[in-house]
Amino acid sequence: MSKTASAPGTAKISTFVLLTVLIVLALSIVALGMAANAFLTGQEIVAGYLAVIGAIAMTLSVYVLIQSRRHVANIKIANPAMMTTIECRKCGFKNVREFQRGDYVFKELESCQKCLDTKMMITAIYKEIKEKEKQYPF
Amino acid sequence: MPTVLGEDGEILNTLAVLPALENELFQLPTGDTISQILSMLFYVVFIVFLFYGQRIQMYVMIREVEGSLYKLKYIRDEGRKTAIETIKEIGKTQTDPSARVDRYLEYFTISPQSMDPAGIVYKLDHILDVRDTRLKDEVKLMAPAVDEVQTNNLENTLEAAMALNYIYKVVRHYYIQGKKTLSLYTIMQLQMILPLVMKEAEAYANALKAFAYGQPIGDGAGPLLAAKLMHGYEVRKVPKDCVVATVPIEGRTALVIKAEGPGGNVGKPGDAVKAVIDENNGQIASVIMIDAGLKLEGEGVGEVAEGIGAAIGGPGVDQFKIEESISQYHIPINAVIVKEDIGDAVSPMRKEISDAIDKAIERVKSVILERTKEGDKVIIVGVGNTIGIGQ
Numbered sequence: 054m055s056k057t058a059s060a061p062g063t064a065k066i067s068t069f070v071l072l073t074v075l076i077v078l079a080l081s082i083v084a085l086g087m088a089a090n091a092f093l094t095g096q097e098i099v100a101g102y103l104a105v106i107g108a109i110a111m112t113l114s115v116y117v118l119i120q121s122r123r124h125v126a127n128i129k130i131a132n133p134a135m136m137t138t139i140e141c142r143k144c145g146f147k148n149v150r151e152f153q154r155g156d157y158v159f160k161e162l163e164s165c166q167k168c169l170d171t172k173m174m175i176t177a178i179y180k181e182i183k184e185k186e187k188q189y190p191f
Numbered sequence: 192m193p194t195v196l197g198e199d200g201e202i203l204n205t206l207a208v209l210p211a212l213e214n215e216l217f218q219l220p221t222g223d224t225i226s227q228i229l230s231m232l233f234y235v236v237f238i239v240f241l242f243y244g245q246r247i248q249m250y251v252m253i254r255e256v257e258g259s260l261y262k263l264k265y266i267r268d269e270g271r272k273t274a275i276e277t278i279k280e281i282g283k284t285q286t287d288p289s290a291r292v293d294r295y296l297e298y299f300t301i302s303p304q305s306m307d308p309a310g311i312v313y314k315l316d317h318i319l320d321v322r323d324t325r326l327k328d329e330v331k332l333m334a335p336a337v338d339e340v341q342t343n344n345l346e347n348t349l350e351a352a353m354a355l356n357y358i359y360k361v362v363r364h365y366y367i368q369g370k371k372t373l374s375l376y377t378i379m380q381l382q383m384i385l386p387l388v389m390k391e392a393e394a395y396a397n398a399l400k401a402f403a404y405g406q407p408i409g410d411g412a413g414p415l416l417a418a419k420l421m422h423g424y425e426v427r428k429v430p431k432d433c434v435v436a437t438v439p440i441e442g443r444t445a446l447v448i449k450a451e452g453p454g455g456n457v458g459k460p461g462d463a464v465k466a467v468i469d470e471n472n473g474q475i476a477s478v479i480m481i482d483a484g485l486k487l488e489g490e491g492v493g494e495v496a497e498g499i500g501a502a503i504g505g506p507g508v509d510q511f512k513i514e515e516s517i518s519q520y521h522i523p524i525n526a527v528i529v530k531e532d533i534g535d536a537v538s539p540m541r542k543e544i545s546d547a548i549d550k551a552i553e554r555v556k557s558v559i560l561e562r563t564k565e566g567d568k569v570i571i572v573g574v575g576n577t578i579g580i581g582q
């Protein structure tokens with residue numbers, strides 16, 4: 054068991070891969086330049102080939118870069134707020150606040166502000182997920 | 192300057208400055224040579240893919256697994272950290288619990304030999320009891336000052352951390368094995384089940400947070416329903432770690448059972464149901480079980496469904512015991528489930544599930560009205576982890 058929790062998301066892409074990607078990126082730029090050059094000197098077919106090669110190489114290298122960035126950015130544990138509903142059983146007074154450690158459903162709290170003889174009670178603890186789930190036509 | 196290729200015009204215009212420089216840098220070969228080189232290149236690429244396509248595919252998969260493995264390691268480390276921090280915070284210990292936690296995370300349980308399966312349920316039951324006692328003792332050693340509720344919560348927290356540790360280790364095992372043997376099929380199998388494994392790991396990570404704070408989880412739907420029914424009535428303890436209350440419902444007498452809250456605890460509903468049936472000499476008109484049920488994709492969270500049978504998960508010991516005691520007295524058994532997926536079941540309770548409890552209570556009442564006569568006795572069991580739910 055490692056004692057040091059490594060900082061996530063840094064230096065996850067190996068330098069070798071990064072170097073390769075950068076070389077490919079540089080070559081793709083050169084290829085595009087050569088394509089422009091060839092086009093200007095009237096060699097349309099060559100220009101087309103070079104442009105296609107340059108474009109593919111550039112897309113691939115950019116894709117690999119984004120991809121490796123993305124799996125780094127992915128590491129996050131969602132933590133939506135938990136809410137606690139407090140109710141007075143006598144007058145129906147209701148209050149929703151954030152969850153505090155020690156809360157549980159049917160825990161008795163301090164007395165109600167209006168009716169001093171009854172204690173307030175936690176009636177529900179839940180998390181609300183705001184984002185809608187993806188809908189499918191079935 | 193001639194017009195250049197449509198939309199790319201902007202880029203090409205700026206690049207048009209380069210030619211003067213380029214002509215000096217590389218002598219551009221004639222079109223013929225270039226197309227020859229290109230077709231050669233094409234053949235080379237074709238041949239490479241023909242012979243090494245599978246290997247390239249494998250490296251892509253290995254990369255994918257690697258990414259998930261980083262994530263699993265991060266989740267595992269976070270879980271361990273949360274567990275240690277919670278123990279320090281709740282237990283108020285002076286000593287560092289890290290070493291003990293690390294040892295705890297490596298605990299294993301060996302299930303009984305099943306070559307001759309007769310009587311295996313009670314062997315398994317015994318092993319699970321020993322495990323439970325052992326883990327609770329371990330928690331008490333780590334944090335001696337905590338009460339029963341917090342011991343249960345800490346035990347649950349540590350068990351979630353244990354599960355995360357195990358998932359990480361198994362995935363790492365197959366990843367390294369796949370890399371060592373360069374076997375496409377090892378890597379492929381791992382890559383295929385990875386989305387499900389990741390979902391489970393994320394669920395456990397959420398569960399760990401919930402256990403650490405003592406928040407109710409989705410699996411608590413059953414105990415929450417039972418708590419709502421029994422609240423305000425006298426509650427007494429039944430074996431093991433369960434409570435029962437006698438509640439009048441629709442002219443019948445309901446014996447409502449749930450695990451004792453609000454600590455993280457599932458109790459042993461099997462033993463509790465048996466005890467209550469025996470107390471009443473089998474004079475029970477029906478047993479109604481309420482549990483969180485796994486939903487299929489496409490079904491809504493918090494949908495309520497009803498059916499027949501012992502609705503209870505886990506290792507199967509409690510289901511066996513309940514089925515045994517009801518068949519002894521020929522008691523009909525009904526089940527009501529609240530649907531949710533595996534992620535919802537172990538992560539903090541969603542509002543949809545909390546809201547579905549009132550619907551489920553209506554269903555339970557209609558089952559009682561339709562399936563029993565006035566004056567009958569019924570047992571209502573709220574199955575699940577009662578963390579964050581009192582009674």
Ligand SMILES: [Zn+2]
Binds near residue numbers: 143144165166167171
């Ligand atoms: Zn009031």
